Amino acid sequence: MNIAFLGTGIMGAPMAANLIAKGFAVAVYNRNAARLGPLVEKGARACATIAEAVAGADVVITMLGLPGDVEAVYLGDDGVIVHARAGAALIDMTTSSPALARRIAEAATVRGLVALDAPVSGGEIGAINAKLSIMVGGDRDAFERMRPVFEAMGTNINHLGPAGAGQHCKLVNQTVIAGTMLGVAEGVAYAMKSGLDPAQVLAAIGTGAAGSFLLNGLGPKMVSGDFAPGFMIEHIAKDLRLASDEAAGMGLDLEGLSVALRRYASLREAGRAREGTQALIRSYV
């Protein structure tokens, strides 16, 4: 199966590498061609344009930045929908807008293509270790056909419903993370201000009802002041904006999500865009 992989950044590069490792023929494209070198060394074919990358591809995978990038790459004049060959499956793994996922799926259908939205969670480590959670929306038959492709990149792979359902599920995930991060940061802030030893507090509470992946993974980094990014503030801020807009459109008032979005947006504007999400503690103490 020939795969075109568009967008080879922090997440895309290891995902493409895992596809190569599983024996897929992978053509790669990036706006910044310099990013392609390490993948070419692993056996990828570097392409200078989207058209060149997707021309012979049975599967087109995208891992991009903003919804605007997704829209341009798929629906632009020189984009994937125009250039993909008939019968190809298009898989957008960017965290993006459910409505845009539906528009892409409709445009794909018109041209005899099929599009899936398949955002992931698990971060750079999950991408490197092929242990991503993959949340898929779109045609179920196409999902089943693409299962070997997904299994090369992840372990917890779920089909959630029609086009856009994968994006909705990912935005649920980010909404849960938003509140959980508030709890972790506010608890650590309280511990620091109260004169307790925050590291000892984390050990005392981490195994009980307050325990979470984020408390146990990022709480200690908040305490030690380690703000190196596992997942960057600019990305969580983008995702929470998407979730907040979707929630508002459904008539939901998600106050915790709003608080987290506002604080992350402030940190981004304050020059912390490329710090990890644990820098949320800096908005409190």
Place this chain on the structure above:
Amino acid sequence: MNIAFLGTGIMGAPMAANLIAKGFAVAVYNRNAARLGPLVEKGARACATIAEAVAGADVVITMLGLPGDVEAVYLGDDGVIVHARAGAALIDMTTSSPALARRIAEAATVRGLVALDAPVSGGEIGAINAKLSIMVGGDRDAFERMRPVFEAMGTNINHLGPAGAGQHCKLVNQTVIAGTMLGVAEGVAYAMKSGLDPAQVLAAIGTGAAGSFLLNGLGPKMVSGDFAPGFMIEHIAKDLRLASDEAAGMGLDLEGLSVALRRYASLREAGRAREGTQALIRSYV
């Protein structure tokens, strides 16, 4: 070692039972004497007054409701401090105010007693199974002497610092829970409104970065509408009020905590005081 156990409700009764099971001689007291029967069957000695219960006790343990109850039981005219025998150790395991814990410790010292604050987490199940997390503040030597008592009731037992430190640690725990519950409820609300299968969404996201004890334990109950209490709204509302007051006193603006407190207080006023904390979903959808 003779123990007086005051307050034998949902948490106190199984905690006292575990002390009896470990061979301690336990005298029990409850405002509502009818609550004492099952413990007497297990070997406890029922007492009609605080004075009677604490008269011969080496250790006095309290598991009460509100800080006002704690204040009355310890500092009242007919309370523990007046009636405890010299050298006794007083252990308040209620979630209460750090400042009150310090006042009780000071009053105890004046009378030749020693007081520890030792709130717990783990809920009724943890109490029954002797697997509570116990967060202790106060004199370290007394803590070490009381270790066999704590070990009869819990597993993750930590000394956090001077009087009040146990309460502070518990309020950190509740602050983390507050934000995490916002995330879980808001994520489930989004999933329900977006037309996804919320149970399937929980399965898709529960093993990743959004995962927590609360997401995996209470998320499914939110989806199924099971609001039977593991931990009641009236209790979380009390705890979050304490945490919020303490945070404000330290100059912290914990917005997530404030949102959770306001929503839980509203649910309590709306007649849901004795539903479980997962009924937070009802404030969204």
